[in-house]
Amino acid sequence: MTSPILSVLDLKVHFAVRGPFNRRIGAIKAVDGVSFDLMPGEVFGLVGESGCGKSTLGKTIMGINQPNGGEIWFEGRQIDRLPPAARRAVRKSLQYAYQDPGASLDPRWKIGRSLQEPLVIHSDLDAAAREQRIRSILEAVGLPDTHLDLYPHEISGGQQRRVGLARILTLHPKVVILDEPTSGLDVSVQATVLSLFRSLRQTFELTYMLISHDLAVVRTMCNRVAVMYLGRIVEAGPTEEIFDRPRHPYTRSLLAAIPKIGGPRITRDFWLQGEPPDPGNLPSGCRFRTRCPKATDLCAREEPAARPLGQSSVACHFPD
Ligand SMILES: Nc1ncnc2c1ncn2[C@@H]1O[C@H](COP(=O)(O)OP(=O)(O)O)[C@@H](O)[C@H]1O
Numbered sequence: 001m002t003s004p005i006l007s008v009l010d011l012k013v014h015f016a017v018r019g020p021f022n023r024r025i026g027a028i029k030a031v032d033g034v035s036f037d038l039m040p041g042e043v044f045g046l047v048g049e050s051g052c053g054k055s056t057l058g059k060t061i062m063g064i065n066q067p068n069g070g071e072i073w074f075e076g077r078q079i080d081r082l083p084p085a086a087r088r089a090v091r092k093s094l095q096y097a098y099q100d101p102g103a104s105l106d107p108r109w110k111i112g113r114s115l116q117e118p119l120v121i122h123s124d125l126d127a128a129a130r131e132q133r134i135r136s137i138l139e140a141v142g143l144p145d146t147h148l149d150l151y152p153h154e155i156s157g158g159q160q161r162r163v164g165l166a167r168i169l170t171l172h173p174k175v176v177i178l179d180e181p182t183s184g185l186d187v188s189v190q191a192t193v194l195s196l197f198r199s200l201r202q203t204f205e206l207t208y209m210l211i212s213h214d215l216a217v218v219r220t221m222c223n224r225v226a227v228m229y230l231g232r233i234v235e236a237g238p239t240e241e242i243f244d245r246p247r248h249p250y251t252r253s254l255l256a257a258i259p260k261i262g263g264p265r266i267t268r269d270f271w272l273q274g275e276p277p278d279p280g281n282l283p284s285g286c287r288f289r290t291r292c293p294k295a296t297d298l299c300a301r302e303e304p305a306a307r308p309l310g311q312s313s314v315a316c317h318f319p320d
């Protein structure tokens with residue numbers, strides 16, 4: 001049996017909410033007990049509404065945010081408590097593609113220099129070897145050499161994504177976290193960027209964690225999907241099962257909200273009720289109950305644990 005390349009165990013990331021005189025008056029539980037395994041070579045999708053903790057989870061895996069609890073394992077080694085130097089070495093293998101790669105490129109630097117920088121910092125390649133690697137990766141992401149001499153504002157949004165990817169790939173990572181990789185792109189550009197992700201995964205033997213609120217993207221790209229709601233994974237399983245047989249009321253309502261995907265399979269309308277609760281003041285019991293048409297007293301009393309159903313895992317007292 002293959003073992004996971006990355007494992008997250010009961011991860012918690014809480015942000016302090018401060019009042020007058022900087023007193024701690026509460027906490028936003030951005031990630032609140034998340035567990036999953038990432039198998040080598042797979043594309044694992046993470047979906048959920050804005051603010052549910054997707055980026056915080058990704059950044060905590062990267063070591064950008066510190067967890068308040070739980071464990072992160074990479075290639076059989078616990079990485080969340082490594083001293084800084086050892087952690088930096090691991091970080092080369094784990095890369096995070098920002099939602100807006102334009103923002104991660106220095107506007108005053110030509111593309112060539114932006115691509116050099118990670119190699120200068122993290123590798124001991126000489127100038128000629130760096131140059132060679134950059135050219136081969138630029139070709140892999142489908143950009144001509146001439147782009148090395150352009151500034152970020154001189155290229156399109158789609159091309160900026162390609163440069164952002166090239167920048168990550170220069171370090172030969174093993175796991176890439178793609179955070180909303182297609183948001184803000186035209187639909188036609190989205191399609192070419194997605195097919196680029198597919199071919200790069202093959203070429204560089206990558207494992208992806210794909211974060212998106214766009215269910216269509218997740219459905220076409222991922223072999224496994226986890227649905228997140230206010231800091232917790234409420235349902236996870238093989239993509240087909242999640243889309244064809246959603247069992248958690250939240251997953252069902254997400255799918256129903258996009259008729260062109262979930263429509264024919266979900267016969268009655270199953271819209272989300274109301275707004276998500278304040279993440280700094282979560283409801284008792286199941287955190288979805290305030291918007292759930294099926295909620296009972298039990299849901300207010302007891303937080304449902306994730307349990308296996310079919311090939312999925314579902315955290316609901318009354319799954320379908
Ligand atoms: N650095 C931070 N300090 C305080 N609160 C934060 C910070 N980062 C994120 N949050 C809060 O954590 C929650 C989850 O945010 P985020 O992970 O960005 O969600 P998503 O990526 O799913 O949209 C939100 O309520 C957000 O306001």
Ligand SMILES: [Mg+2]
Nearest residue numbers: 054055056179
């Ligand atoms: Mg986000």
